[in-house]
Amino acid sequence: GAVVSQHPSRVICKSGTSVKIECRSLDFQATTMFWYRQFPKKSLMLMATSNEGSKATYEQGVEKDKFLINHASLTLSTLTVTSAHPEDSSFYICSARDIEGQVPYEQYFGPGTRLTVT
Amino acid sequence: AQSVSQHNHHVILSEAASLELGCNYSYGGTVNLFWYVQYPGQHLQLLLKYFSGDPLVKGIKGFEAEFIKSKFSFNLRKPSVQWSDTAEYFCAVNPKTSYDKVIFGPGTSLSVIP
Numbered sequence: 001g002a003v004v005s006q007h008p009s010r011v012i013c014k015s016g017t018s019v020k021i022e023c024r025s026l027d028f029q030a031t032t033m034f035w036y037r038q039f040p041k042k043s044l045m046l047m048a049t050s051n052e053g054s055k056a057t058y059e060q061g062v063e064k065d066k067f068l069i070n071h072a073s074l075t076l077s078t079l080t081v082t083s084a085h086p087e088d089s090s091f092y093i094c095s096a097r098d099i100e101g102q103v104p105y106e107q108y109f110g111p112g113t114r115l116t117v118t
Numbered sequence: 119a120q121s122v123s124q125h126n127h128h129v130i131l132s133e134a135a136s137l138e139l140g141c142n143y144s145y146g147g148t149v150n151l152f153w154y155v156q157y158p159g160q161h162l163q164l165l166l167k168y169f170s171g172d173p174l175v176k177g178i179k180g181f182e183a184e185f186i187k188s189k190f191s192f193n194l195r196k197p198s199v200q201w202s203d204t205a206e207y208f209c210a211v212n213p214k215t216s217y218d219k220v221i222f223g224p225g226t227s228l229s230v231i232p
Binding site for chain 2: 107
């Protein structure tokens with residue numbers, strides 16, 4: 001099946017710094033990628049939809065200036081958490097939609113990135 | 119607002135017991151439905167999906183789910199669970215008017231005791 005990778009898998013950063021998380025579709029092209037946040041013992045919350053070559057669409061309540069998303073190619077989307085605070089500590093998961101897949105396109109999930117802000 | 123609810127937060131079963139995890143959604147239109155599983159330390163994987171047709175869908179590892187439109191439900195079942203089924207299970211809904219948006223339920227943690 002389709003594989004999505006994320007890098008890094010874990011990152012610890014100091015409060016006030018920025019962190020970049022990469023999401024790659026390894027064996028398929030993805031015009032659309034999604035970024036989710038998963039809190040402990042809770043479900044996935046969609047943060048934004050990332051479209052290749054255009055601006056991301058953010059969900060209500062998600063600060064677009066804090067969570068910068070770039071989707072520069074059909075296989076790579078990045079999420080940058082700017083000026084990180086301890087409350088940004090979470091598990092960030094990306095998914096990618098296979099443009100060759102059946103309708104509605106199935107989303108394939110990455111393994112997630114554990115961000116800890118100290 | 120569209121939402122997905124799952125009946126149980128945590129389920130504990132003995133091996134060979136039967137499993138049914140409830141899922142209900144609130145959306146008046148046509149939907150696509152999914153069950154995802156997240157094994158400990160692993161990423162989300164698709165168990166099964168319903169797009170149209172036969173409301174009883176079969177997925178991987180012996181799981182099945184039934185879509186009951188009148189009840190807005192998509193319950194997951196397995197006749198005999200194994201220890202390896204211990205995982206977090208998420209029901210998800212994709213309104214057909216919005217290809218992109220997938221709304222996840224809060225998840226049910228399943229623990230299977232050998």
